[in-house]
Amino acid sequence: MVIFFTYKTLRYIIIRVILMYFNENNYDYDKMVSDIEKLSVFGDIKVKIIGKSVLSKNIYCLKIGHGKKNxxxxxxxxxxxxxxxxxLMKFSYCILNSANSKTRYLSYSISELLQEVTFHIMPMLNPDGIDIINNKIVDHTLYEKLIEWNKGDDFSFKWQANANGVDLNHNYDAGFEKAKALEQKYGVKGPSNTRYGGPYPESEPEVKSLxxxxxxxxxxxxxxxxxxxxxxxxDYNSKVPKNSKELGKILSRKTGYTLDNVEGIASFGGCKDWFIDKFNKPAYTVELGKGKNPLNFSQFDKIFNDNIESMILLPFIC
Ligand SMILES: [Zn+2]
Known part of the structure; x- marks a missing residue:
């Protein structure tokens, strides 16, 4: 029996086989959905779908706890x-499990925390982007466009944007015009694997939903x-909400990460920027781990151990 493959199908099969060996640790949308189902057995969680991505995947929010502080x-x-x-998925599991078993976690009473606080956890704002780097959308009508926007490079080491070629963390309404001027300076002319902020703030369904x-x-x-x-x-554009720097210092001490100011093209249009600008409350961008993205999963335990205490402590004291 002779089986004929089209070039496109053959390319897809080869890419999938290679990725099975190199990207087996990648955390993707399907794994997250399966894990969210497992978390649903706990009593303190409500799973909400806050919107859809460009390719109609769910944007999930895990609402954990029942306190007044959000x-x-x-x-x-x-x-x-x-x-x-x-x-964020492991953090969700740890606090739910600890509250359920009424045990302390790192000496903190999680039951007490969930009386005071409600967490709104969005583990994956850009599910389409993850499918793109895993070459899961080769049959989609957008695929040829994505190759063009990625300049024919390998998606698995380059693609940061959503399925419209928009960098979601440049799509917020915070100094958007300044961000656009910086795009020109950095040679970003339109949809791309990174740094293109979109035609207008909140143009992307993922950002608008959030x-x-x-x-x-x-x-x-x-x-x-x-x-x-x-x-x-x-901070954002020299704006520092009340208590923001003090809390930032505690966050820095607990994680061992450096507290810093943003410069260049990342100074405007981001989620933290928008939140500080519109609500004048503490917001942080935390850059996990060290190395070249995507980080090797072997870093995960260190990243988790560095961050877990701050994720519990800051909600108590903010
Ligand atoms: Zn980033």
Whole structure:
């Protein structure tokens, strides 16, 4: 029997076989959905779908706890930074398990924490981007466009944007015109694997869904997790909300990461920037781990151990 493959199908099969060996640790949308189902057995969690991605995947929010103080943790604006989704999923499991078994975690009473605090955890804001780096959308009508926007390079080491070629962390309404001017300076002319902020603020469904949700949820603290650099950013355009630097110093001490100011093209249009500008409350960008994205999963235990205490402590004291 002779089987004929089209070039496209053959390319897909080869890529899938290679990725099975090199990317087996990648945390992707399907694994997250399966893990969210497992977490649903706990009583303190409500799973919400706050919107859809460009390719119609769900943007999940895990609402954990029932306190008056609302805390938001966001992962994976950028697809090569999927390790942030792993961190938020493991964090969710740890606090749910600890509250359920009424045991302390790192000496903290999680039951007490969940009386005071409600967490709003979005582990994966850019699920399409992760499918793109895993070459899961080769049959989609957008595929040829994505190859063009990625200049024919390998997606698995380059693609940070969503399926419209928009960098989600440049799509927020915070100095958007200044961000656009910086794009020109950096040679970004349109949809791309990174740094293109889109045609207007909140043009992307992922960002619009998140902003709509936050506008309806008065938050005391927002942390958006990225990789890499072991650095924490806490201000926007010289604006520093009350207690923000003090809390940032505690975050820095607990994680061992450096507290710093942002410069260059990343200074405007980001999630932290928008939140500080609109709500004047503490918000941080935390850059997990060190190395070249995507970070090797062998870093995960260190990343988790460096960050877990701050993720519990800051909601208590903010
Ligand atoms: Zn990032």
């Amino acid at each position: 805390i938001c943790y966001i992962g994976t604006h950028h697809s090569l930074e999927w390790i942030s989704a792993s961190l 902003c709509d949700y936050i506008r309806q949820t008065p938050l005391s603290l927002l942390i958006t997790y990225h990789s890499q650099g072991e650095v924490i950013y806490y």
